[in-house]
Amino acid sequence: MENKKENFSEWYNEIIDLAKLSDKRYAIKGMNVWLPYGLKIMRLIDNIIRDNVDNKSFQEVSFPVLITRSQLETEFEHIKGFENEIYWVTKGGSEKLDIELALRPTSESAMYTMFPLWIRSHQDLPLKIYQIVSVYRYETKHTRSFIRVREIHFFEAHTAHVDYEDAERQMSEYMDIWSSIAEKLCLPYNIDMRPDWDKFPGAKYTLAFDTLMPSGRSLQIGTIHEYGENFARNYDIKYLDINGDLKYVSQTTFGLSERLLAAVIGIHGDDTGLILPASIAPVQAIIIPIPGKSFKEVLDYSGKILSMLKDINVRAEIDSRENYTPGYKYNDWEMRGVPLRIEIGSREMESSTVTVVSRLNKKRLNISIKEINNIKNMLNEHDKQLTLNAWKMMEENTVFIDDINNIPMNKDVLIKAYWCGSRECSDALEQKKDVTALGTLYNLNDSGKCIVCGNPGRLSMFARSY
Amino acid sequence: MENKKENFSEWYNEIIDLAKLSDKRYAIKGMNVWLPYGLKIMRLIDNIIRDNVDNKSFQEVSFPVLITRSQLETEFEHIKGFENEIYWVTKGGSEKLDIELALRPTSESAMYTMFPLWIRSHQDLPLKIYQIVSVYRYETKHTRSFIRVREIHFFEAHTAHVDYEDAERQMSEYMDIWSSIAEKLCLPYNIDMRPDWDKFPGAKYTLAFDTLMPSGRSLQIGTIHEYGENFARNYDIKYLDINGDLKYVSQTTFGLSERLLAAVIGIHGDDTGLILPASIAPVQAIIIPIPGKSFKEVLDYSGKILSMLKDINVRAEIDSRENYTPGYKYNDWEMRGVPLRIEIGSREMESSTVTVVSRLNKKRLNISIKEINNIKNMLNEHDKQLTLNAWKMMEENTVFIDDINNIPMNKDVLIKAYWCGSRECSDALEQKKDVTALGTLYNLNDSGKCIVCGNPGRLSMFARSY
Incomplete structure (x- = not known):
């Protein structure tokens, strides 16, 4: 078997083949076949997610995979963010369809056209739903099993609330749900507030759960988004409040994917093969x-x-x-x-x-x-030890720097530094070394001088990302 | 609520709305949203199916939803049977794709292009896999929740065997699996050998599990297909036998869908609403x-x-x-x-x-x-009683006739009659009353004179079908 530390990419591909997790020899590149063992592990991950959201009164639904062009175009920022990645259905049988249909890249536009039918008054709120489905992205970048594929096994939770404050409470609840899921999977992570130019299309702000792969590259394994009234105004999602006034709802989402499996494989495995947390070992x-x-x-x-x-x-x-x-x-x-x-x-x-x-x-x-x-x-002990090892590996590969000239140039690591938040300073770092800003660390009020411009900054993370 | 006996169609639609099983107000007709309660019931049905096939050493997989045109066209009969119903993806982003991609109408052509990679020798056989996924049909007929939709919740098992005899043993095993599933769902059924012109495209023969809805119309709720070497020859699926000779495999499939839920709703419900078997009651x-x-x-x-x-x-x-x-x-x-x-x-x-x-x-x-x-x-007793009631209803609405002039003309029923198996005689019955041949009853060697032509025939079923 390949040496994991020295040839991570090769090791990663090899163990997926050997352990028969998925088969990438399917006729369409980036669309892989889930083999029995891989699917079983993914299902156990799904069940952990499901238990955690069911526990918080989320209800599971399943929306159609197709979305009309007009549904999608209702929110302009949103479609703009995805338009280059959408698979379009244009024919039924030999007929040209009157309206083009997208394979969902995510389900905001599918769900939010139904929300006005479901939400009438404050008594219908909060609305908390989720689904576990496949989503589709016409990726032009290099594909990689479970990390960047064209058919993605996806979890998406969507909520609607009476006001922004309640939506913010939801964001906190997501944090609790996430920490419980990550604990079960023995995965270490940082919570990064994505820069404005890298937030989810249509969101007010995006918080990402980022982990570190043994290659030294960062992997986004979860995101939560605060939408405020942005989608509600476009999709006209209103409710009657206690006083009988019509108001827009505030919304949030939470997304996870098969990248959780990628992280489990990459972070826990060794030169002998996979090491699964007992929580998800078939x-x-x-x-x-x-x-x-x-x-x-x-x-x-x-x-x-x-x-x-x-x-x-x-x-x-x-x-x-x-x-x-x-x-x-x-x-x-x-x-x-x-x-x-x-x-x-x-x-x-x-x-x-x-x-x-x-x-x-x-x-x-x-x-x-x-x-x-x-x-x-012993199974509990196994998971505890895996967790410790994983956090230790991430810490050992995180480097705090206070001088741009001290950036380690020879290998990929997570870089922690004070940053003013500007695009210019992030670009300056990218020019120095091929890293981008993951964002400022969430809920840390540790401030210092930006490593590039010297203006006031906050503790932030930079890395080469998958 | 509507009267179930008198206005079955209206009753059926009303109870689906009232019990919040699915929402058909989605932007694409025939593509409905699974609501929490409906999805929970369907999941419990899926689990019954899963338990029964896992029990017989089937392994669960998950194939991509997209199939290239060339994969599909490898088996001519097969594509011909589906070509008017296929949704085609022709664009990725704003680019026209080099090759058109079909949303799977069923997965033979997706799976069988992988089988040659998985099957080398007789030791790899039998191969027994299944998946529970959505399949897509561009229906032009009137759609109806859970009965005829454009996005179908679908179970499909696929097997490959050393020879026809072993494939036939598989067909018997399917019967056992099916009878156990039907028992759990308290559903009555006949097993009909479909006429040649109505078998699955590409199959040697098709056996269907048909039940009767209270409207007097027949509903196909499951099918098993013997493919023999038909697909194997087209997809070049061969193995080395014990003597080192290359041979084609023989194949079978077993399909079920959300129609199981339609049958549960329609057959067991009453004027007060749904009545769920305890086995699948959330x-x-x-x-x-x-x-x-x-x-x-x-x-x-x-x-x-x-x-x-x-x-x-x-x-x-x-x-x-x-x-x-x-x-x-x-x-x-x-x-x-x-x-x-x-x-x-x-x-x-x-x-x-x-x-x-x-x-x-x-x-x-x-x-x-x-x-x-x-x-x-008491829960077991509930299911027993439901089963008895359901079989009784089907029997009461099945009419044996030995004279074509005695066909009940005023209402829809299941018609049982001797039939020679010819298209002409089936068409004659259809002209008399709007019924088609479901096929001859399986494993009954009861023979008599064809009700139309008088030639030797076998006991067969005719009905108006959904």
């Missing part, structure tokens, strides 16, 4: 029966262990493939990132124990089946 | 606390009942909406088809009981909380 513990004397009994004993694990809600499986050595199986499951391996031979059977091997630190532990509950703790 | 038991003296204690007691129900895996909720009378709530949940209502007032609280009311027969039962497990049995 198999959390793989049982390998070791051939030898009384193998039949060993298999029965393995079955018993399997059902004990299922009883305590551990996702476990037995690898009973014939014609494969235990050694082959060890490598195979290590490559697929399973947190714990359980080896069972006649020794274990006779002593009523199992041998547990950690994917992360390779430590072997022989535990009595009376203590099988410990497997749960 | 809320199986709704708890209504009755206001009165010591209401706070009644609410606490209701909470206790709720957690008891959750402990025995009953999907239960408390309707604690203020400003609504119990009577309003009863009607509301009846309309939404919840199998059991649990009324809790101070009387119930003081006697440590609950009052359970059945949606189906309105019977009231006061049971001790010590017997709360009985709720499970």
Whole structure:
């Protein structure tokens, strides 16, 4: 296998092939086939997202994939931001369609043409909905599995509120939801307030959750947007308030995508393959029966262990493939990132124990089946350790600089510096080294002199981004 | 509410609106918005399907929605069957695409261009995969929610086998899977071998699962197809057999759609609204606390009942909406088809009981909380009764005729008759009354004289179809 540290891109592509996560040999470049193992992991990620938003009274819906040109054009800034990336349906059968239909690049314009039908009075607010669907972008840039594709597995939450204040409360709630999701996926991140020129088309402001890939390049893995009344005014989304006055709603959105999987693969994996957080591992513990004397009994004993694990809600499986050595199986499951391996031979059977091997630190532990509950703790421990390692890696690759001449030139890192927020100063940094402004760090009131112009600035992040 | 028996179409549309299953006011006719309650029911149906195929070693995948024109045109019969119904993407941004891309009408051509990459030897067979996705048809006919739409929620299983015999075994396995799904949904059906002119484009033969809607019209709710080597020869899907010879695989497919939901709505509902099988009811038991003296204690007691129900895996909720009378709530949940209502007032609280009311027969039962497990049995009983009622309705609306002059002319029914299988005789029946041949009944070797020409025939079904 490729060396992850030295050849990250090659390592990343190789592990996606080896672990059979997705197949990029489909006839359309950038549209990949989700293979069973990759899809299972993504579904477990989806379920974490779903649990967290359901918990906050969001309701799941599903909108059509097609959006008419006139729906899209209702918000001018918005369509302008996407127009070069839209796939257009222009024919039905052999007929030319009267109106061109877009494959959704995102669903504001689909949803907000329905909101006026659903929202009448303040009693209908807040409206909080989400969907998990595919969205489409006619990417002209180089595509990369789970990072930049043309058919994107996408989560989008949309809300409408009585006023800006309530929309701002929603923005805070998103932060809580996000931190809980990121914790489950063991992912480190910064919250960056995107510069005005890089916010979502149509938004008042955009906050992004950015993580760092081992290549030293930044990866945006989530965004939340405050729209204020911007879309409401264009789509005419009004409600009757308590006094009987018609008012525009204020709106927000929250977006996540399959990039969460890209981050999990890239950040946690090692030169042996994937390492999955237990929270999203389709198999959390793989049982390998070791051939030898009384193998039949060993298999029965393995079955018993399997059902004990299922009883305590551990996702476990037995690898009973014939014609494969235990050694082959060890490598195979290590490559697929399973947190714990359980080896069972006649020794274990006779002593009523199992041998547990950690994917992360390779430590072997022989535990009595009376203590099988410990497997749960070991899975939690696995996730904790992954989280620590991941945050540590991000910190080690973040460099604070107070002098533009001290920028590390030889490798990609996250650069932290004071910045006045101007385009000119950001461009100056970009000229010095190929990095762009991710934005100022959210909720940090740490101020200092802009590293470029010396004017008052705030602590900000710069990086080369995916 | 409309009278279901007399105005079925109006009743059907009305209940979909009232129960908020989907919203058809979206900007594109025939592309509807799945609302939370409808989506929840559909997801529960999907899970039943998933459990049943996972159980038979199918693996879930997800293919791109777009298919190139050349992928589609590889199988001539197949494209011919769909060409008038395909939505074509012809532009990306403002550029004209080099090759036109179809929104999948079904996924044979997407999947079978990948199969040659996945199948090398007999060890890779059987290959059994499925996906649950949306498919697209540019319908020119009148659209109808969940029955005929332009964006269809779709399940499709695809298999490849070493030979025809093994593919035929797969066809039998599909029957088992289907009967288990239909049982869960309490749906009656016939298995009809479609006439040659009505089989799936590219198939050797098609077996359809047809049910009867209360309108007297037949509804196809599932199909399985034997492809033999037809697609394999066009897509060049070959494998090395045990002797090292290259052979074509044999293939089959199994398709289901949101029509399952249409059947559930239409067949089980009554003039009060939906009646959902417990197996797919998002809320199986709704708890209504009755206001009165010591209401706070009644609410606490209701909470206790709720957690008891959750402990025995009953999907239960408390309707604690203020400003609504119990009577309003009863009607509301009846309309939404919840199998059991649990009324809790101070009387119930003081006697440590609950009052359970059945949606189906309105019977009231006061049971001790010590017997709360009985709720499970009552839910099973509910599904059994629904199943009996549904099969009875289909039988009562099926008419066997042995004389073409005895066809009931005033209403739509399922017509059972001996038929020689020829197009001419089927057309003769169609001319007499607007019915078409659904096909001969599968696995029935009951033979007799064709009702039209008198030649040897087999027992067959005719109906007006959706």
